[in-house]
Amino acid sequence: MSVLEVKNVTKSFAIEKGKILVLDNVSFSVGNDEFVCLVGPSGCGKSTMLRIIAGLEKADSGEILFRGQPVTNPTPKIAMVFQLFGLLPWKNALENVEVPLEVLGIEKEKRKHIAEEYLKMVGLEGFENTYPHDLSGGMKQRVGIARALALKPEVLLMDEPFSSLDELTAKILRELVLDIWRNPALPTNTFIMVSHNVEEAVFMADRVIVMSPRPGKVIGEVKIDIPRPRTKHMRDQEYFRFIDEVVELLEKSKDKADIESPISLAAKRTDSF
Amino acid sequence: MRKYLISFIGGLVILAIMTWLIVTFVPYEEIKSLPLYTISTVSRIIITLLISVAWGISFGILAATNKWASLILTPFIDLLQSIPILGYFPMVIGFLFVLGPWGIELAVIVLLFTSMAWAIFFGVLGAIRGIPTNVAESARSFGLTGWRYVRHVILPAITPAVVSGANLAWCDGWFFMIAAEYIQYKGDVVTPPSGGLGTLLAKAAYIWQDMNVAIILLVFITFIVVYFNTLTWHRIMEKATTGTFKPVFRMDLSGVGKLGIAKATSWLRFGRLHWPKAFSTASQRLRKYSRIEKIIAAILAFASIFVVLFIVFGQFPTFAIISQGFNEPPSAELSYLPLLIAMTMGRLTIAYGISLVVAIGMGVLAAEHKKFAAIFYPLYDIGQGVPILALFPVIFLGLKELIGIDYVALEFTCIIMLVLDMIWYMFLNIVSAVKNIPTEIREVGQLFGFKGLKRITHLVIPSILPSIVTGSILSWGTGWNTIIFAEYLPSTNLSVPGLGSLLDKAGYEYGNTVVLIFLLGIVAAIVLSMEALVWRRLLRKFEKYHVEV
Numbered sequence: 001m002s003v004l005e006v007k008n009v010t011k012s013f014a015i016e017k018g019k020i021l022v023l024d025n026v027s028f029s030v031g032n033d034e035f036v037c038l039v040g041p042s043g044c045g046k047s048t049m050l051r052i053i054a055g056l057e058k059a060d061s062g063e064i065l066f067r068g069q070p071v072t073n074p075t076p077k078i079a080m081v082f083q084l085f086g087l088l089p090w091k092n093a094l095e096n097v098e099v100p101l102e103v104l105g106i107e108k109e110k111r112k113h114i115a116e117e118y119l120k121m122v123g124l125e126g127f128e129n130t131y132p133h134d135l136s137g138g139m140k141q142r143v144g145i146a147r148a149l150a151l152k153p154e155v156l157l158m159d160e161p162f163s164s165l166d167e168l169t170a171k172i173l174r175e176l177v178l179d180i181w182r183n184p185a186l187p188t189n190t191f192i193m194v195s196h197n198v199e200e201a202v203f204m205a206d207r208v209i210v211m212s213p214r215p216g217k218v219i220g221e222v223k224i225d226i227p228r229p230r231t232k233h234m235r236d237q238e239y240f241r242f243i244d245e246v247v248e249l250l251e252k253s254k255d256k257a258d259i260e261s262p263i264s265l266a267a268k269r270t271d272s273f
Numbered sequence: 274m275r276k277y278l279i280s281f282i283g284g285l286v287i288l289a290i291m292t293w294l295i296v297t298f299v300p301y302e303e304i305k306s307l308p309l310y311t312i313s314t315v316s317r318i319i320i321t322l323l324i325s326v327a328w329g330i331s332f333g334i335l336a337a338t339n340k341w342a343s344l345i346l347t348p349f350i351d352l353l354q355s356i357p358i359l360g361y362f363p364m365v366i367g368f369l370f371v372l373g374p375w376g377i378e379l380a381v382i383v384l385l386f387t388s389m390a391w392a393i394f395f396g397v398l399g400a401i402r403g404i405p406t407n408v409a410e411s412a413r414s415f416g417l418t419g420w421r422y423v424r425h426v427i428l429p430a431i432t433p434a435v436v437s438g439a440n441l442a443w444c445d446g447w448f449f450m451i452a453a454e455y456i457q458y459k460g461d462v463v464t465p466p467s468g469g470l471g472t473l474l475a476k477a478a479y480i481w482q483d484m485n486v487a488i489i490l491l492v493f494i495t496f497i498v499v500y501f502n503t504l505t506w507h508r509i510m511e512k513a514t515t516g517t518f519k520p521v522f523r524m525d526l527s528g529v530g531k532l533g534i535a536k537a538t539s540w541l542r543f544g545r546l547h548w549p550k551a552f553s554t555a556s557q558r559l560r561k562y563s564r565i566e567k568i569i570a571a572i573l574a575f576a577s578i579f580v581v582l583f584i585v586f587g588q589f590p591t592f593a594i595i596s597q598g599f600n601e602p603p604s605a606e607l608s609y610l611p612l613l614i615a616m617t618m619g620r621l622t623i624a625y626g627i628s629l630v631v632a633i634g635m636g637v638l639a640a641e642h643k644k645f646a647a648i649f650y651p652l653y654d655i656g657q658g659v660p661i662l663a664l665f666p667v668i669f670l671g672l673k674e675l676i677g678i679d680y681v682a683l684e685f686t687c688i689i690m691l692v693l694d695m696i697w698y699m700f701l702n703i704v705s706a707v708k709n710i711p712t713e714i715r716e717v718g719q720l721f722g723f724k725g726l727k728r729i730t731h732l733v734i735p736s737i738l739p740s741i742v743t744g745s746i747l748s749w750g751t752g753w754n755t756i757i758f759a760e761y762l763p764s765t766n767l768s769v770p771g772l773g774s775l776l777d778k779a780g781y782e783y784g785n786t787v788v789l790i791f792l793l794g795i796v797a798a799i800v801l802s803m804e805a806l807v808w809r810r811l812l813r814k815f816e817k818y819h820v821e822v
Contacts, residue, residue: 054720074721074722080716083713085713086716090738090817103721
């Protein structure tokens with residue numbers, strides 16, 4: 001049964017002269033308990049796709065269905081983890097986790113309790129009163145994850161969550177995320193992650209959706225059926241075969257448009273404000 | 274290009290028509306010289322600008338590349354720039370007035386120079402120090418040394434700073450024009466023989482006391498300033514600021530030109546890049562001096578005081594001369610000093626409070642809603658264009674008619690002047706800060722459902738707090754500069770009690786250099802201790818609020 005359905009989503013951004021098409025008729029669905037990875041070259045609109053799913057941006061046409069209901073605005077059922085963490089620098093770790101709960105109207109004692117619990121879960125016990133300024137990159141992302149999970153969402157969106165971390169930290173956090181995903185006690189069990197790191201995608205996902213350079217289209221899907229935990233299988237022939245398969249899809253799409261236009265990239269950045 | 278020509282010629286035509294109308298219909302004899310006065314003021318400011326640029330570039334390069342020059346020049350120039358124009362009166366008068374009419378012309382230029390030159394120097398210094406190590410090293414590895422290094426690395430690197438600094442100097446020149454072209458000393462008024470717009474405006478306001486004429490002249494002057502800004506500076510700055518290593522001036526003002534104001538107002542051909550006048554004061558102050566530099570600065574300060582006293586009294590200052598200075602008027606008022614300081618601080622605080630609240634409101638609205646931006650940005654542009662000092666007499670005459678009591682009118686005028694002066698620094702800082710709130714933080718707000726007031730208090734205000742502090746430092750800096758002129762109405766004996774008006778009395782009315790220097794020292798002490806006790810602490814506290822991107 002699919003939890004989330006992306007149906008014929010098209011999105012373009014206005015630039016000084018006309019528009020550029022970023023997403024062209026993108027459709028896919030994500031099942032319950034599934035871990036899906038969106039992979040594509042930079043600028044292919046995968047982050048935009050994620051933002052549309054989150055309700056942060058509106059699609060020009062097409063729709064997002066969450067359990068059959070269209071998503072148009074952000075909802076606590078779908079939470080997001082950001083590439084640059086998105087922590088509020090003027091709030092400490094605990095307060096950062098508490099803030100969305102406060103907006104939901106949860107009373108003070110209770111939200112503090114929840115926040116502490118989730119911070120503990122991501123391994124940040126003892127850092128509750130530390131400000132983002134004094135946390136390392138990996139710790140900041142742990143706060144980001146705890147903040148998203150504290151809302152008890154059904155779907156967790158992650159926008160390149162490990163790409164601003166060093167490889168060692170990223171490796172530890174990938175395991176943490178997978179543990180959370182597998183944890184039956186948590187209501188959050190559908191994960192959608194955007195990445196441009198093919199190995200990361202193959203390591204983590206049940207299914208890798210490959211997108212083409214702009215305008216972003218779904219050009220292929222690779223079902224990864226390596227048994228979990230996959231740490232044991234990272235030297236297997238099979239693992240590399242999957243990687244090659246994804247890379248091949250990416251390479252094929254590259255022939256059409258291999259040069260990134262700087263103008264449209266800049267336009268995309270300003271317009272996403 | 275055609276559009277440019279049209280606005281160029283159109284502007285000149287409007288200027289000519291305005292001149293003709295004023296000359297024909299304003300019934301004062303001296304108004305007939307308006308064309309001449311306009312030319313002399315414009316050329317005076319241009320000449321001073323050229324001198325300032327030449328001086329700023331050469332001394333800036335010297336200070337940035339030579340360790341010893343830096344050690345002595347930088348603190349000394351920092352000291353000079355923090356002295357208000359009034360502080361230069363005794364020296365200028367002692368030195369240059371003896372040379373006759375040419376001396377007076379020269380004196381006006383020197384006074385203008387003292388309020389124009391510093392921005393360029395500090396801009397050049399900062400730009401050279403900001404050349405990335407890798408660029409400097411690669412240049413050296415390719416054998417670029419000496420003059421070649423200057424030509425291929427330093428000059429391109431400082432161009433944007435020089436252009437922005439020159440624009441600042443230009444604005445400052447107009448700001449202080451009225452103070453420099455109408456020199457009042459020991460009861461006498463000295464104006465440059467070739468006249469000037471500042472002279473004319475001062476006469477209209479203080480001698481003829483004709484508000485209509487004053488307003489007309491003010492509009493005329495504002496038009497000239499905005500005209501030049503739109504036509505030349507915006508274009509030059511646009512060209513010059515591309516291809517630099519980093520924003521020309523830091524202090525959280527970076528990127529305003531490109532991102533916010535320009536975008537919203539380009540359709541009006543209004544405001545491209547603006548840099549507040551006092552940026553250099555604040556940024557230099559905030560840069561911590563090393564101990565040796567502090568010592569040198571202190572020695573230089575004392576030395577310069579002695580030099581000034583020596584020039585004024587024609588002999589080495591003895592204890593007798595100094596104590597004589599403290600016996601002459603207005604030293605009797607020195608016994609009220611704490612009260613006067615309190616009153617001046619009170620005015621500054623009220624004006625600051627008003628500016629803060631209004632600027633936050635306006636800044637947040639302008640940065641978040643295009644509709645408000647379309648109103649506030651042009652307002653800002655004109656607000657920055659009006660020479661505040663020239664506005665002083667006009668506001669006063671208006672309020673006097675309205676209220677009827679001179680003293681109350683002056684009190685209100687003083688606060689209005691301060692607000693008009695302080696508010697734009699806050700506004701500019703806040704707008705750029707709101708614009709620069711990182712996308713992710715905005716998205717977090719959206720995702721977690723912050724709306725309305727909660728969004729403002731949880732997201733917007735905290736993220737702009739550091740910029741509010743920088744804006745406050747700039748506002749207070751310029752506020753101190755302005756209050757010296759705002760508490761005292763030249764050519765009349767009207768003043769409101771305060772530190773500023775006492776300074777004016779010592780400077781203008783009695784020419785008491787000893788008291789003047791003493792009071793300037795008091796002002797410096799207050800400014801510095803406020804920085805140490807309030808601003809630096811706040812800055813350090815809010816440092817971590819900065820979102821790392």
